[in-house]
Amino acid sequence: MTQMRPTPDQPLRIGTRGSPLALAQAYETRARLMAAFDLPEEAFEIVVIKTTGDNRAMIDADRPLKEIGNKGLFTKEIEEAMLAKEIDIAVHSTKDMPVAQPEGLVIDCFLPREDVRDAFVSATVGSIAELPAGAVVGTSSLRRKAQLLQVRPDLKVVEFRGNVQTRLKKLQDGVADCTFLAMAGLNRLGMSDVAKSAISPDEMLPAVAQGAICIERRADDAMAGEMLAAIHDATTQVLMNAERSFLAALDGSCETPIAALAQIDGDQIRLRGEILRPDGSERLQDDRTAPVAEAAALGIAMAKDLLEKAGPGFFDFREE
Numbered sequence: 001m002t003q004m005r006p007t008p009d010q011p012l013r014i015g016t017r018g019s020p021l022a023l024a025q026a027y028e029t030r031a032r033l034m035a036a037f038d039l040p041e042e043a044f045e046i047v048v049i050k051t052t053g054d055n056r057a058m059i060d061a062d063r064p065l066k067e068i069g070n071k072g073l074f075t076k077e078i079e080e081a082m083l084a085k086e087i088d089i090a091v092h093s094t095k096d097m098p099v100a101q102p103e104g105l106v107i108d109c110f111l112p113r114e115d116v117r118d119a120f121v122s123a124t125v126g127s128i129a130e131l132p133a134g135a136v137v138g139t140s141s142l143r144r145k146a147q148l149l150q151v152r153p154d155l156k157v158v159e160f161r162g163n164v165q166t167r168l169k170k171l172q173d174g175v176a177d178c179t180f181l182a183m184a185g186l187n188r189l190g191m192s193d194v195a196k197s198a199i200s201p202d203e204m205l206p207a208v209a210q211g212a213i214c215i216e217r218r219a220d221d222a223m224a225g226e227m228l229a230a231i232h233d234a235t236t237q238v239l240m241n242a243e244r245s246f247l248a249a250l251d252g253s254c255e256t257p258i259a260a261l262a263q264i265d266g267d268q269i270r271l272r273g274e275i276l277r278p279d280g281s282e283r284l285q286d287d288r289t290a291p292v293a294e295a296a297a298l299g300i301a302m303a304k305d306l307l308e309k310a311g312p313g314f315f316d317f318r319e320e
């Protein structure tokens with residue numbers, strides 16, 4: 001079998017968004033591929049693609065993303081470029097990805113998962129418990145908002161969008177008393193010291209797929225498929241099977257507060273999941289274990305039971 005590999009003349013083109021975190025994730029992917037195939041950096045080309053999400057974010061920085069669109073907003077242009085063969089692979093935060101891919105594209109490569117926890121970030125206090133009554137929290141995550149209001153209905157939540165750097169600047173400017181970021185993103189940016197504390201999943205269950213990088217490719221691109229197989233992490237795949245099937249069965253978009261975390265223990269997989277009313281007034285939780293081979297079925301069964309408990313209208317916004 002002839003092993004086709006990229007060369008400086010015909011590099012493997014890696015598509016990514018242009019934020020510092022997206023670039024860090026693209027560089028990590030490139031480094032893993034270089035190491036796995038003993039290739040020079042020049043055998044890869046990083047192609048930065050501007051997405052609808054990025055453009056709208058600039059035009060309309062204060063409008064909640066949930067009003068503009070949902071998952072897919074940051075990936076459409078990247079996927080179009082891949083189908084047009086302008087790029088070969090695309091590096092994504094799995095957390096931001098729809099569960100199903102467009103015709104002709106597949107996600108069958110996950111990198112080893114980073115820290116799954118949320119970070120508490122504040123200039124003035126050290127943890128959620130220390131926040132004074134009525135403190136202002138900056139977040140645009142419906143999940144984090146609902147989880148916080150569930151335990152601290154006194155808190156005031158303000159919209160906090162943009163990349164990690166933008167949000168930290170807002171915090172510095174005193175727009176909010178604290179914010180929350182994924183530990184994984186801070187670690188990948190070499191900025192973990194920004195976190196005042198990492199929040200236990202018992203206190204704040206992370207988003208589905210938090211901390212996991214996935215790599216998308218054309219389904220018929222054998223060379224990309226072969227190369228990505230060499231850096232794929234099968235354990236992370238199993239975790240994603242459980243969490244993402246849970247999300248899919250809940251029909252989760254960015255518009256619904258959903259959290260889930262799978263963990264493997266020997267040949268068993270434990271899945272914790274929760275759904276919340278957007279105003280945090282109600283939270284439904286589940287926690288169960290199954291054989292690793294049944295990861296996807298576990299997620300689907302949990303979603304079904306939680307939806308049944310929730311009844312219709314659970315995710316609807318209430319007048320405040």
Ligand SMILES: NCc1[nH]cc(CCC(=O)O)c1CC(=O)O
Binds near residue numbers: 093210213
């Ligand atoms: N929605 C934005 C987003 N998508 C992925 C990450 C962090 C990295 C990850 O969770 O893998 C972030 C920022 C954040 O939540 O702080």
